[in-house]
Amino acid sequence: MSQILRFHLNGNPAEVMAGEAETLLDTLREGLGLTSPKCGCNRGDCGACTVILNGNAVKSCTVLALTVEGKSVWTVDGLVDGERAGEPEGGESPAPRSLSGHKLHPVQTAFHEYGAPQCGYCTPGMVMAAVAFLDRNPSPTEEEVKDALSGNLCRCGGYKKYVQAVMAAARGEFDPLPERSGRNV
Amino acid sequence: MREYEYHAPLSLERLFELAEAEGMEVRFLAGGTDLMPRISAERNQIPRDRKPPMRIIYLGGLGLDEVTDDGESVTIGATASLSALLDNGAVRTKLPALHEALREMAGVSVRNTATIGGNIMNASPAADSVPPLLVLGAECLLRSAAGERRVALSEFFTGPGKTVARPGELLVSVTVKPGRGGSAFRKLGRRKAETLSVVNAAACVELRDGLCESVRIAVGSAAPVVVRCTGAEQALVGKKIDENSVREAGALVVKALSPIDDIRSSAWYRARVAPTMVARALLAAAERKRG
Numbered sequence: 001m002s003q004i005l006r007f008h009l010n011g012n013p014a015e016v017m018a019g020e021a022e023t024l025l026d027t028l029r030e031g032l033g034l035t036s037p038k039c040g041c042n043r044g045d046c047g048a049c050t051v052i053l054n055g056n057a058v059k060s061c062t063v064l065a066l067t068v069e070g071k072s073v074w075t076v077d078g079l080v081d082g083e084r085a086g087e088p089e090g091g092e093s094p095a096p097r098s099l100s101g102h103k104l105h106p107v108q109t110a111f112h113e114y115g116a117p118q119c120g121y122c123t124p125g126m127v128m129a130a131v132a133f134l135d136r137n138p139s140p141t142e143e144e145v146k147d148a149l150s151g152n153l154c155r156c157g158g159y160k161k162y163v164q165a166v167m168a169a170a171r172g173e174f175d176p177l178p179e180r181s182g183r184n185v
Numbered sequence: 186m187r188e189y190e191y192h193a194p195l196s197l198e199r200l201f202e203l204a205e206a207e208g209m210e211v212r213f214l215a216g217g218t219d220l221m222p223r224i225s226a227e228r229n230q231i232p233r234d235r236k237p238p239m240r241i242i243y244l245g246g247l248g249l250d251e252v253t254d255d256g257e258s259v260t261i262g263a264t265a266s267l268s269a270l271l272d273n274g275a276v277r278t279k280l281p282a283l284h285e286a287l288r289e290m291a292g293v294s295v296r297n298t299a300t301i302g303g304n305i306m307n308a309s310p311a312a313d314s315v316p317p318l319l320v321l322g323a324e325c326l327l328r329s330a331a332g333e334r335r336v337a338l339s340e341f342f343t344g345p346g347k348t349v350a351r352p353g354e355l356l357v358s359v360t361v362k363p364g365r366g367g368s369a370f371r372k373l374g375r376r377k378a379e380t381l382s383v384v385n386a387a388a389c390v391e392l393r394d395g396l397c398e399s400v401r402i403a404v405g406s407a408a409p410v411v412v413r414c415t416g417a418e419q420a421l422v423g424k425k426i427d428e429n430s431v432r433e434a435g436a437l438v439v440k441a442l443s444p445i446d447d448i449r450s451s452a453w454y455r456a457r458v459a460p461t462m463v464a465r466a467l468l469a470a471a472e473r474k475r476g
Contacts, residue, residue, distance in 0.1 A: 003191065021189035021224050021241065042229075043222035044295055045379065056268065056297040061225065062218045063298060066191050067243050129294060150378030151292025 007068045009034075010078025018065040025049045027065035028075065036076040036124045040153070047152035050125035051075050052183050057132035059151070074183050076124045079105040079131065107131050107166065109174040114165035118156035126152050130166045131183075138177055140170055187227070188238035195246045197355075201330035204353035209240045213355060215264045216298040218291070219307045249302075249357060252276065258362045263302025263355075267314075268293070270301060280361060281473060282317035282368035282387045282466075289313060289372045292379040302356045305338075308346050309381075311406035311449075315342075316387035317370045319411055320401040321361045329354040342410040366391040366399070367474030371466045373458060375449060382406045383450040386462040388470040390426060397421045397471075402434075402463055407442040407455045414441040417463065426471035434467065435460030 005018040005027065016031040025042075028034045028051070037060050040046035044062040051060045052074040080102035096104055096112040104112070107130045117123040126149060133140070133148035140148070145166045146159075154162065169177065190209075194200040204211050214220055224239075250265040254275040261270065270276050271287045290296060290304075290313045304314045305325065315338070323338040327350055338359070341348050350356065368389040374380035385405040391398045400421050405411040417434040424430045444455035 001188070001190070019189070020191040021228060021239070023221055023225060042225050044218050044291075047292070047294060050294050053297075057294040058298050059218075059294050062216070062221045062295070064191070064214060064217050064221055064241065064243070067193070067214070067217070067245055069193070133293070147378070148293055151294040153379075 003066055005066055005069060007070060008072040010074055011072075020066065022065045023061050024051070024053075024063040024065045024068055024073070025060040028060060028073075031065075034075055034077055038121055038124060040121065045153070046122070046125075047129065048122050048125045050128045050152060052128055052132045055132070055135065055183055057129045057148075057151075072183070074128070074131075076108075076127050079108065079127070103175075105131060106169040106172075106175045106177055107134065110165035110169040111162070113174065114161045114168065116158055116161040116165045118154075118158050122152055122154045122156075126154070126162055130162075130169070134166070134170055134177055135183055138170060140167075142167060145170075187232060187236045189224075190238060190240045191243065192240065193243040193246050197247065197328065200242060200244075200247065200355065201353065203240065203242050204355070205330070206240050209238050210236070211240045211242065211353065213306070214241050214243045215245070215300040215303040216266065217303075218295050218299040219303060244302075244355075250300075254279070258360050260358050260360045261301055262358050263305075264300045265302075267291075267296035267299050267301065267304075271296065279363045280317070280321060280368070282320060282370040282389065282470070283314065283361075285370040286313045286317045286372070286385075286387070289370075289374070289378075295379070301359065305341070305359065306348065306350065306356050308342050308344075308348050308410075310345050310408060310410055311382045311385070312411070313370075313372060313382060313385055313405070315411045316385055316403035316405045317368065318359060318361065319403040319413065320368060320387045320389035321363060322401075323359050323361045325359050326357045327354045328357050333357070339413065344409050364389075364391070366401075367470045367472070369466045369469035369473055371462045371469065373462055381449055384444075384455050384459045384462050386459065386466045388463065388466040390467065390470040390474055392426070392471065392474050395425060397424055397426050397430075400426075400467070402438070402467070404438060404442060404459050404463060406449075407444040407459050409443070412441045414438045414463065416440050421467075426467055428464075428468075431464040431467045432460075435464045438463045 002017040018027045038048035040048035049060040249262045251262045366389040370387045372385040389401045402414040417437040444452040
């Protein structure tokens, strides 16, 4: 059996059929085709499925999909700048873009520039944990960043660069951090 | 495959109607960090036995997440998230042992959904919120269609995963009277974050003229339920809380425990490390009282 689930996904209204015992992760991936949240452990340990729910980073495999009725969910897919960034300027290393040619969030740029992702499987979760954290605390200490990412496992062991990259994004080493842009709704 | 039903009642009356379901397993859902992985694991297996349908009743629409402080006691709504409690002024200043435990529970993204009521009702012997609540003298408020009753947390757990709550009975809130004691919590996990306790310990100490007037000690993850260590408590009364006295008391702690081997640790190690965790919690609690 399923029920209709209505919520806000990346700032837009979304409507989907969700099973009564289905996780938010399954609804996002199977029902809505958004495969950026990854399924690592499916038991709340690894953080690969982290999304932002009403402004807070949560593990979407521990959230029953139907409980997000009326709430707001953000995934990596919602982070890109609304406008297309245009053709990459030439030069040695043009600013990284999303596959669709959009400008990236400073956290994504920092991950790219610092070479933080290795296999990349934990990366969408890391991005969302970092963005939710910086939305709340835009000038953190390194210890605070480690704490914010402590729920995200990286089997490649790339923790150090992730932490360095989040610090760099917070310092504004790339683009300045955008306003919280309604993710806290 | 097993059938599931989902309901999100907006009133307790409706909730108690739904909780009466013949031939169904009724489960209350708060944050979901314990229940959802269990359901997902069940759904990913070929069922061996035919299980009755599960009725999932979501508690998020009932407004049971408030924290109230009337000066003498702090009442925490069952569905208050661990993150909300970490940010709560009353919890931080009046219930330091609980605050320390919350800080070491899982990681941010689990704390954002997990609730205090869930941690209690899941009734894990390793639940980190329970030793602090126990030494702080917590009392649970249970409600059902038949009425409400209060149960001391020390009487609440009957075994791993088991409590005195009857089917259809809902944990509404937990009330703590902090008193004038200093309290502290110490956890030993296999890693710093996002881990279950190998052993955890909480202590609450009241001092008079620098001597221990009364003390409560609780140890988790070392018996079928979180236990009070009354032998060690009695040994400390009337003494100064220092390195020597807490070491002596620590040795008595083991008598209250019945640890087992499991994936996190061995019984042997738990019995040896529990006195140390108790000693650390005691010293920190006494220090907090002096400061």
